[in-house]
Amino acid sequence: MSLKPYSKLPELNTANVLLVENEEEFQKRLSEAIVRQENSVNVTVRLARCLPLPVENAEGRPRIDLVVFIVHLRSEQSLLSTEASLKHLDSGYFLGKVCFLVTGARSGTVSYERLASIKRTAASLNCPLLMTEDKTTEGVHTAAQRVLNILKVSAGLVPMASGLYLSTLIRCSMPTDSDWQNQD
Amino acid sequence: MPRKSNLSRLDMNSSSENDSSNSGRSDRSLRVAENNRKKSEAEDPFVLALKYFSQVEEGTPWKGNDVVERHMAVVERVALSQGLPPEAISVLLDFAMSLRMGAALCVRVLKILVPASVVPQEAVIKGVSWLCVGKLPMNAQTMFIRWVLTVFDLIDSKDHLRAIYGFIFSFVTEDNLCPYICHLLYLLTRKESIRHYRVRKLLDLQSKMGRQPFLMHLLALYKVFCPELVTLSFPSKMKSGFRNHNSTWKVALSAVQKKNKAEVFSDIQLTVSVKKQPTSKKRKFKGHLMVPAMSSVPRIGTSNNKAFPLEQLRTFSQLLENLHRIELPAQMGSMLGSPLALHYMDCVRDDSAFLRLNFWLGHSLHEEFLFCRDSDSEDMTEAVRFLNTLISTQCFLQEGFSSTEVFLYKFLRVWDGALLRPQILGLLSDIPVVPSSRIKDLLFEPLMQLFFTSSLYFKCSVIECLNSMLLKWLTWHSVYALEDELDISVTSHTPLNMTLSGLMDSVVQLVQFVGRIATVGLQLEGYHPLLLSFTLDFYETVCDMYIKYNLPLVLMPPAGVFYPFLLATDPITVDRLCHIMYRYRTNLISAKDQDQQTEKAFHISRKTYREFNQYVVSIVSCLWNSRVFLAGMGIELSDEVLAQSKVPEYWTTFSLIHHPAFMGYAVDFHQKCWPERKKLDLNSIRTGKRWDWYVEFLFSEGFQGLKEFVESSLNRRASDREAGATAVG
Numbered sequence: 001m002s003l004k005p006y007s008k009l010p011e012l013n014t015a016n017v018l019l020v021e022n023e024e025e026f027q028k029r030l031s032e033a034i035v036r037q038e039n040s041v042n043v044t045v046r047l048a049r050c051l052p053l054p055v056e057n058a059e060g061r062p063r064i065d066l067v068v069f070i071v072h073l074r075s076e077q078s079l080l081s082t083e084a085s086l087k088h089l090d091s092g093y094f095l096g097k098v099c100f101l102v103t104g105a106r107s108g109t110v111s112y113e114r115l116a117s118i119k120r121t122a123a124s125l126n127c128p129l130l131m132t133e134d135k136t137t138e139g140v141h142t143a144a145q146r147v148l149n150i151l152k153v154s155a156g157l158v159p160m161a162s163g164l165y166l167s168t169l170i171r172c173s174m175p176t177d178s179d180w181q182n183q184d
Numbered sequence: 185m186p187r188k189s190n191l192s193r194l195d196m197n198s199s200s201e202n203d204s205s206n207s208g209r210s211d212r213s214l215r216v217a218e219n220n221r222k223k224s225e226a227e228d229p230f231v232l233a234l235k236y237f238s239q240v241e242e243g244t245p246w247k248g249n250d251v252v253e254r255h256m257a258v259v260e261r262v263a264l265s266q267g268l269p270p271e272a273i274s275v276l277l278d279f280a281m282s283l284r285m286g287a288a289l290c291v292r293v294l295k296i297l298v299p300a301s302v303v304p305q306e307a308v309i310k311g312v313s314w315l316c317v318g319k320l321p322m323n324a325q326t327m328f329i330r331w332v333l334t335v336f337d338l339i340d341s342k343d344h345l346r347a348i349y350g351f352i353f354s355f356v357t358e359d360n361l362c363p364y365i366c367h368l369l370y371l372l373t374r375k376e377s378i379r380h381y382r383v384r385k386l387l388d389l390q391s392k393m394g395r396q397p398f399l400m401h402l403l404a405l406y407k408v409f410c411p412e413l414v415t416l417s418f419p420s421k422m423k424s425g426f427r428n429h430n431s432t433w434k435v436a437l438s439a440v441q442k443k444n445k446a447e448v449f450s451d452i453q454l455t456v457s458v459k460k461q462p463t464s465k466k467r468k469f470k471g472h473l474m475v476p477a478m479s480s481v482p483r484i485g486t487s488n489n490k491a492f493p494l495e496q497l498r499t500f501s502q503l504l505e506n507l508h509r510i511e512l513p514a515q516m517g518s519m520l521g522s523p524l525a526l527h528y529m530d531c532v533r534d535d536s537a538f539l540r541l542n543f544w545l546g547h548s549l550h551e552e553f554l555f556c557r558d559s560d561s562e563d564m565t566e567a568v569r570f571l572n573t574l575i576s577t578q579c580f581l582q583e584g585f586s587s588t589e590v591f592l593y594k595f596l597r598v599w600d601g602a603l604l605r606p607q608i609l610g611l612l613s614d615i616p617v618v619p620s621s622r623i624k625d626l627l628f629e630p631l632m633q634l635f636f637t638s639s640l641y642f643k644c645s646v647i648e649c650l651n652s653m654l655l656k657w658l659t660w661h662s663v664y665a666l667e668d669e670l671d672i673s674v675t676s677h678t679p680l681n682m683t684l685s686g687l688m689d690s691v692v693q694l695v696q697f698v699g700r701i702a703t704v705g706l707q708l709e710g711y712h713p714l715l716l717s718f719t720l721d722f723y724e725t726v727c728d729m730y731i732k733y734n735l736p737l738v739l740m741p742p743a744g745v746f747y748p749f750l751l752a753t754d755p756i757t758v759d760r761l762c763h764i765m766y767r768y769r770t771n772l773i774s775a776k777d778q779d780q781q782t783e784k785a786f787h788i789s790r791k792t793y794r795e796f797n798q799y800v801v802s803i804v805s806c807l808w809n810s811r812v813f814l815a816g817m818g819i820e821l822s823d824e825v826l827a828q829s830k831v832p833e834y835w836t837t838f839s840l841i842h843h844p845a846f847m848g849y850a851v852d853f854h855q856k857c858w859p860e861r862k863k864l865d866l867n868s869i870r871t872g873k874r875w876d877w878y879v880e881f882l883f884s885e886g887f888q889g890l891k892e893f894v895e896s897s898l899n900r901r902a903s904d905r906e907a908g909a910t911a912v913g
């Protein structure tokens with residue numbers, strides 16, 4: 001059963017974000033940073049290794065306003081798991097309620113192909129793709145802040161802006177820069 | 185050391201000849217100290233090891249040889265903890281390259297050749313001569329050249345190495361060595377080294393091996409020195425040619441250098457018996473971004489050479505005297521830290537210097553920073569210092585390096601928006617004019633993605649950065665604008681030759697981009713005064729492009745930016761908007777005059793005039809005539825919606841009296857006029873002479889922009905309180 005964005009009613013002044021990460025190493029730190037930062041809105045962070053989510057809790061689960069896929073470029077598995085999870089998401093989510101969080105893009109050991117592949121996925125789904133520095137506290141802080149910015153919009157908490165509107169502005173573009181590959 | 189003690193003895197003899205007993209005693213104590221030192225040296229296992237390696241017979245077996253193992257262990261420990269002193273490098277390199285104990289040990293020794301301070305040139309020469317003997321196996325050969333490349337900056341002088349340029353050149357025909365040899369030649373090449381037959385050889389190789397980046401780079405350098413010999417054309421943006429060869433030694437080398445730095449400065453000679461320090465574990469450094477020290481390079485014993493090494497420059501007058509015979513330092517990166525060197529770069533405009541500096545910079549930024557292997561550490565101080573130096577250098581030269589530009593475009597795509605933010609945005613504001621065909625891909629897309637997801641402060645700093653970028657582009661234009669042909673590239677080093685229309689296209693794109701992101705950004709941030717202020721800064725630059733920078737272009741802000749300014753809650757924003765509109769008027773009028781006078785002048789489209797006039801009408805009707813929201817006054821809303829708001833006389837709500845930005849002043853004025861009145865009736869300000877007094881009162885409170893606007897754009901009708909907007913066009 002796929003996760004649906006509009007099957008439940010929203011609650012007042014509340015935003016729910018789902019962090020999906022196969023390795024479960026970054027999501028905890030990120031969720032703490034998110035909760036610590038936001039104090040004007042009730043933010044609930046839910047964690048998952050992959051989709052689909054278990055059916056048992058489906059009733060009690062609140063409406064998810066944003067699904068964040070954390071992709072570690074250091075591991076191929078992370079990429080494969082993300083691609084597999086995407087299939088279990090209702091198409092309504094791709095109208096501005098999904099974003100990708102990529103770590104390790106700046107590292108020299110990562111192959112360009114992997115980055116290009118996740119970029120292609122994000123671009124074909126019209127989703128934003130954020131780069132993060134997961135090793136430093138400042139990096140985690142920044143990532144949390146950026147996720148919150150998107151979350152607030154997609155949860156409808158920012159007047160005159162919607163998730164779809166924002167994601168048309170920040171969606172990932174197809175990787176075309178061939179000179180990048182040459183340099184590496 | 186012995187020489188030093190002799191010197192001191194001489195000094196003492198000359199200064200106090202009559203006090204012989206005293207000098208004799210100190211003489212004796214010195215000798216005792218020296219003997220002690222010698223004794224301790226003789227027992228030092230490291231000294232013994234070196235002695236062993238320098239004297240060991242050829243053909244001594246190494247398998248199962250415990251003596252070698254023991255000595256190797258000592259040398260390895262010293263090398264990795266403190267680095268090797270120059271004489272040890274000589275001994276060990278000679279031992280390894282002569283293959284006295286076989287190839288296996290040769291590679292093992294090469295791997296640990298980490299110099300503590302400098303590498304003696306003669307040792308390298310000897311190594312090259314062993315290379316010429318031709319007995320070395322291929323892996324040892326490449327390893328040796330890679331080692332030379334790694335320690336190149338530490339070689340104490342390079343004149344003899346340059347003298348054997350031909351010998352080194354002969355190795356380019358070896359397929360495996362060729363990339364490394366090309367890199368080494370790149371570092372050694374001077375104008376004298378370029379010969380016709382060498383160029384031909386390289387071209388032959390290129391036809392055989394294809395357009396290899398390392399050959400291309402070397403040929404490009406040849407072309408800079410001798411354009412008449414190399415007729416090839418090179419692409420403007422070449423792939424980075426020489427890969428990072430030094431990974432074997434880099435970590436150990438930088439660790440040793442860091443540790444030794446303090447000691448070198450305190451002038452302790454790095455003799456064999458360096459103080460035993462607790463051998464700390466090799467520290468991993470994040471990147472090794474350091475501006476290298478300017479090394480004393482050539483000119484030892486060559487008295488007839490006239491070249492003047494740059495690092496010996498101390499004063500500006502020295503620079504002026506020797507301007508024609510400056511010798512560039514071996515390590516181009518060292519020029520970044522030296523203002524005199526930059527003066528030299530700036531006035532001589534040496535192509536090869538720029539090429540080499542660009543090459544070095546691109547390599548450092550790319551390898552050490554963008555794609556650094558171990559990005560775990562949080563220590564960014566080195567990178568911060570390096571990038572700050574780079575920013576101040578670019579500021580000094582008043583242009584960006586092309587390698588910085590390439591680096592930035594890549595970095596923006598993997599940036600999280602926080603890492604080194606001030607430095608990255610600082611560098612970004614320095615980039616030269618981006619051609620309008622590529623500006624979207626290179627700049628706008630990555631910036632948009634960062635801008636809309638990041639915090640308010642990031643949004644402000646991006647707008648600020650784009651403002652200073654625009655300012656620099658405009659300044660370049662106003663300095664370098666020629667009559668017909670515009671050469672925007674400040675130097676001939678960048679391949680970018682822009683026409684006036686090309687520049688204008690880029691400026692239009694940039695201004696429109698800021699208009700777009702500011703519109704949406706303001707909306708997302710709830711029209712935050714801080715973001716409003718930074719956007720106003722930007723438009724203060726834009727409105728004066730014609731008069732201040734002589735760029736025939738007038739671009740109005742979009743409605744999504746203009747109306748938030750006009751309806752802002754703080755008076756400063758409204759006042760600055762009025763000032764901007766006044767400047768727009770001045771620019772438009774002056775452009776119109778120009779238009780009528782000369783045939784060639786540019787033509788401002790009717791649309792711009794229309795937009796401007798519409799905005800003026802909006803301001804006047806809103807602040808002056810109390811006709812906001814009525815038909816034809818800019819913002820229009822349907823009557824039903826306005827009625828629903830239940831605001832009585834809604835058309836007056838943004839007049840100078842009721843505007844949220846000015847209401848405080850109106851109340852203040854009201855109190856001053858009628859101090860005894862209990863009931864506040866702001867509308868009474870609109871009657872009689874009071875309105876004029878109120879406006880004067882506002883001017884006296886420092887609203888200069890408002891004053892300028894009123895004096896230029898308003899024709900006031902004496903009969904009533906109405907005013908008409910003065911249109912342009």
